[in-house]
Amino acid sequence: MTALTILSNSVHQLDGLYSLNDLHKAAGSEEKHMPFRFMRLEQTKELIAEIEQTPFLVSASxxxxxxxxRGTYVCRELVYAYAMWISAKFHLLVIRAFDALYSPQPISNPDKFITPEQQGALTPEEYAELLEKRGKIIVDRDDTAARLISLEQQDILFNLMAIRFPEGKDRPYGWSRFNRHFVISSYKHLQADRFAAACCYIPAMPDRQVKALPAPEQSKEIIEWIDKLKYLDSTKRWMLYFEDAGIPSIKQIPDDACVMSADRFLEAINEPNGIYVSPEKLFAFVQETIKRLEQSYQFQKARAEGKPAKLRC
Incomplete structure (x- = not known):
């Protein structure tokens, strides 16, 4: 099998799934684009749930x-979603890489062709049904062939539309706009050479109804504070937060700092390419955890015996 290559980086496959770690490397290996960050997105989880409803699909990731x-492996739909999450430029690179890998080869079997004469002998309904059959080729009088997108590419467009319009009630609008743009009656009739353009068009589609939001009311203090942000050192990391009175504050944080819940921390230290914690700090963490468990045990024991007890927070 020919390997998928993006910007001279080979993307390994395992059980029909593609390595997000290799894609991360091809995209520039930025920390903010690490695979585990993409996989924990609520939108990603919803997309995986939709994909795994496909019959006979073992797993999407x-x-x-x-x-x-070692690493994170995902199906092709999630590869497209990951690339789109990173940037429009990288999304287009991935689409073109797949197009180059799976471009159909010329078919010499005459049974696979539809001549103009055969087309004229069919009713519109028969012709549409014939076009939907995978692998068919339309040949015009100049003998130039144009293949329709495959069933797999149809699934990709369907999932991209589901990402763009999570609310099912908005998707008929999306498909109607899509069909008008590409001058077709159904996305299944899209020509293969327009597949890349379609993958770029769907994420950029406007909302069904665009409502102008009223301008937020801003106090003089907040406006002055926002103006100060441009003087911050862009090479440092900063955390913005709001105090009880609703006044914004900002402070510098270490380069390796992460803001996450306790549950997310336990997941992250166990994930491939997750956050790095030195063995020394992990050992210290275990020691403090044991102390905390001992305190909790003594607290519960004292309460059971009816003695005064106070749990340290």
């Missing part, structure tokens, strides 16, 4: 924590 194949 797989995480391997050890061995030579």
């Amino acid at each position: 797989k995480v391997i924590n050890g061995g030579k194949n």
